[in-house]
Amino acid sequence: MAVKEKACLxxxxxYFGDKCTNCGETxxxxxxxxxxxxxxxxxxxxxxxxxxNKNGEFAIKLK
Numbered sequence: 001m002a003v004k005e006k007a008c009l010x011x012x013x014x015y016f017g018d019k020c021t022n023c024g025e026t027x028x029x030x031x032x033x034x035x036x037x038x039x040x041x042x043x044x045x046x047x048x049x050x051x052x053n054k055n056g057e058f059a060i061k062l063k
Contacts, residue, residue: 007032007059012050014057022054034060 006028007014013022014035020028036058041047052058 004030006030007062009062012052012058012060012062014059022056029062031063032059032061033063036060 003016005014005016007030008020008023008025009027009029010025011020011023013020014032015021015028019026036046036050038044038047038052038055038058041053041055044052047053050058050060
């Protein structure tokens with residue numbers, strides 16, 4: 001059985017598993033749209049606009 005990706009409802013991090021790898025929270029959704037890779041959160045204007053302050057892979061829109 002394939003494990004689906006989840007997006008954390010708290011910080012929008014995309015991950016596999018039971019808990020978010022970024023914030024450790026468990027509320028998540030498998031329904032999200034868009035994906036963004038942040039390589040340098042300190043210099044990224046888009047990351048700043050979305051409230052992201054760490055590097056990683058994030059969902060753009062959660063359902």
